[in-house]
Amino acid sequence: MKRSAKMQSGFLALGAVLAASALSAHASGITPREMADALHSVMAADRAVYTRLIVNRLQNEEKIIKASEHWKDDKALVLPAQMFRFGAEEVAKSKPNFSYSLLSLWPVNKQNAAKTPVEKEGLDFVAKNPGKNFYKEETLGKKTYFTAVYADTAIAPACVTCHNNHKDTPRTDFKIGDVMGGVVLRIPINR
Amino acid sequence: MAKKSRRILWIYWGVLSVAMAAYLTVGLLDKNAADSPLFATARAMLLPGQTTHGHYQIELKCESCHGASFGGPEAIQEACVKCHGAELKDADDKHPASKFDDPRNAGRLEKIDAKMCITCHVEHKPGITQAMAVTKPVDVCFHCHAGEEEMPPDHKDLAFDGCTAAGCHNYHDNRALYEDFLLKHNNEAKVLQKALLPQRELGAMVKEMASYPAARYPLKPLSTAEQDAPAGKHGSAALQTDWLGTAHAQAGVNCSGCHVSSAGDNAGKWTERPSGTETCKGCHVEETKGFHAGKHGMRLAQDLSPMTPGMARQPMKADAAHKQLGCTSCHGAHRFDSATAAVESCMNCHNDKHTLAYKQSPHYALWQKEIAGQAPPGSGVSCASCHMPRVRMRTEDGVRMVVQHNQNDTLRPNEKMIRATCMSCHGLGFAIDALAEPGLIADNFKGMPSRHVPSIDMAVAKDAEKQRQRASRNP
Numbered sequence: 108m109k110r111s112a113k114m115q116s117g118f119l120a121l122g123a124v125l126a127a128s129a130l131s132a133h134a135s136g137i138t139p140r141e142m143a144d145a146l147h148s149v150m151a152a153d154r155a156v157y158t159r160l161i162v163n164r165l166q167n168e169e170k171i172i173k174a175s176e177h178w179k180d181d182k183a184l185v186l187p188a189q190m191f192r193f194g195a196e197e198v199a200k201s202k203p204n205f206s207y208s209l210l211s212l213w214p215v216n217k218q219n220a221a222k223t224p225v226e227k228e229g230l231d232f233v234a235k236n237p238g239k240n241f242y243k244e245e246t247l248g249k250k251t252y253f254t255a256v257y258a259d260t261a262i263a264p265a266c267v268t269c270h271n272n273h274k275d276t277p278r279t280d281f282k283i284g285d286v287m288g289g290v291v292l293r294i295p296i297n298r
Numbered sequence: 299m300a301k302k303s304r305r306i307l308w309i310y311w312g313v314l315s316v317a318m319a320a321y322l323t324v325g326l327l328d329k330n331a332a333d334s335p336l337f338a339t340a341r342a343m344l345l346p347g348q349t350t351h352g353h354y355q356i357e358l359k360c361e362s363c364h365g366a367s368f369g370g371p372e373a374i375q376e377a378c379v380k381c382h383g384a385e386l387k388d389a390d391d392k393h394p395a396s397k398f399d400d401p402r403n404a405g406r407l408e409k410i411d412a413k414m415c416i417t418c419h420v421e422h423k424p425g426i427t428q429a430m431a432v433t434k435p436v437d438v439c440f441h442c443h444a445g446e447e448e449m450p451p452d453h454k455d456l457a458f459d460g461c462t463a464a465g466c467h468n469y470h471d472n473r474a475l476y477e478d479f480l481l482k483h484n485n486e487a488k489v490l491q492k493a494l495l496p497q498r499e500l501g502a503m504v505k506e507m508a509s510y511p512a513a514r515y516p517l518k519p520l521s522t523a524e525q526d527a528p529a530g531k532h533g534s535a536a537l538q539t540d541w542l543g544t545a546h547a548q549a550g551v552n553c554s555g556c557h558v559s560s561a562g563d564n565a566g567k568w569t570e571r572p573s574g575t576e577t578c579k580g581c582h583v584e585e586t587k588g589f590h591a592g593k594h595g596m597r598l599a600q601d602l603s604p605m606t607p608g609m610a611r612q613p614m615k616a617d618a619a620h621k622q623l624g625c626t627s628c629h630g631a632h633r634f635d636s637a638t639a640a641v642e643s644c645m646n647c648h649n650d651k652h653t654l655a656y657k658q659s660p661h662y663a664l665w666q667k668e669i670a671g672q673a674p675p676g677s678g679v680s681c682a683s684c685h686m687p688r689v690r691m692r693t694e695d696g697v698r699m700v701v702q703h704n705q706n707d708t709l710r711p712n713e714k715m716i717r718a719t720c721m722s723c724h725g726l727g728f729a730i731d732a733l734a735e736p737g738l739i740a741d742n743f744k745g746m747p748s749r750h751v752p753s754i755d756m757a758v759a760k761d762a763e764k765q766r767q768r769a770s771r772n773p
Contacts, residue, residue, distance in 0.1 A: 176478075177476075177478055177479075179390075180479070196396055199396055199399050199400070200396065202399075206399070206400050206401060208400065208402065217447060217448065220447065222402055222405075223402065226402070247401045247402070247404040247405070248401065248404025248405070248407060248408060249404075250401065250404070252401060274761065274764055274765070274768075275764070279768070279771065279772060291402075293401050295401075
């Protein structure tokens, strides 16, 4: 209980920081690209910390507890991808001026497959161009967005073992350092 | 002469019209009209159509759903979430409104406004209302999930309007139906070897609850001599015997626990007749919350008079028509016998086929054995075992065992009952089959399911195919 409460409060704090940065972006003359890059740097850092210090350490190294997509039923750790999604959902509650998700061309969960043409193009780009980000405008539901896609790479053994061995994975040859998907971040812009 | 009588008729017509308009206006605007013998009829006349099984109890209190000033769809949405939000969250709702805030789902939102409950659940439309109070056509899932990427190959021959058939998928709650859960519980026996329902955990609860008033109610059985009622208020010998037999007396809860308020204007004073749910709520917060969320207590939750069997649409016993529902209507004041509350209290009012068939059911036979002490605690199945089960619930004092007093929590769709109740004793496959058969439910599960829902079989076949493909990729 205490651990989950701490995690929740941590994510709420992250949400507040991200929302505050989003609200002040336009006022201070920050471009959507700069704002997206800044937001992503926070997300990527938290994601890496959770993957390395919690999941990889406790599941793969110390073998104390497993991580499972059915974490409630299995009384297990939340998977890093789920942690990222739950964070995005928690942030979304404060109705910030941006949204983000973790998608892949090889998703374990089909809901995380690229859906829009820009998502497909962006995920393909970051997979083929290591170290580069992808930026493009797209219109969804009559709104125009600045969409940024950042590579999501395998940073720990937990990433590759889980994705390569999952029964629903469409790809089984991931290695550490491979691009496994991407963070898609959207900021609505006026046109 | 004729002209004069016509004028009188016009005056009568005018006066009657104004009176009727005034009557309806007061009926609409008076906040207490729903419970007023005079103006409830006005509200009933203003109803645009019959409400669903879930709301008819409070249908005259328009404000419950429409807000105080008929604020439109947003106010209705707020009311939906206020009553149903927590339940949906607990159910790991697969289609939460928040999911559709994501711009990626903009295309789906154009097909169906999934952010608003009233998109699928329109009230006052009996002509188009189906099971679960859904007012959308039954092929609604198909509009978003028909794509090749989402529709698995083994679903291609299934009916386009059968997604939510019993034992397949639910829009909100799939806790007992998700694929890995089906796989995990494949090949389970009809009746499990250890078929026991959860029991009370009072001792553990007291230790875990930071707010348990152990100083006021130390966990030690009380005797008649220790009663703390003032002189002349000790009640009859029968009443004292009732109290002595309760969990209250066993847990050190004395007369003052219910008869003396600890707060408010009457703090410290003896109250002859404690005020129903408010008194019980002092200790039984979660139970009261559940009661107010269900059909028995939802009128009280809306500040209406208590529900009575006479108001119900389901068949009820005529002699119970005027019984007002509160904690003591089922538990009885002083006796608080949970075994009585779990069967007899239900059967004293309910008069439908399922209830009447209970005493011929195998579940009741098990219950009788347990009550007679011939079988272990938890082996019997009462009405409450399924409709008000003991569940581990997240409360302000942490997770603990609580009787879910919202009788609807395990119903509509009835797959909600599978994990909370059925699987304590039965295998998943058997439970899915049994709950998919209306005739068997009406007979109170006397007999065996006559048809098989292939959900688990499909999940197993899909899993085997995946493993085969995987093996061929990585020989």
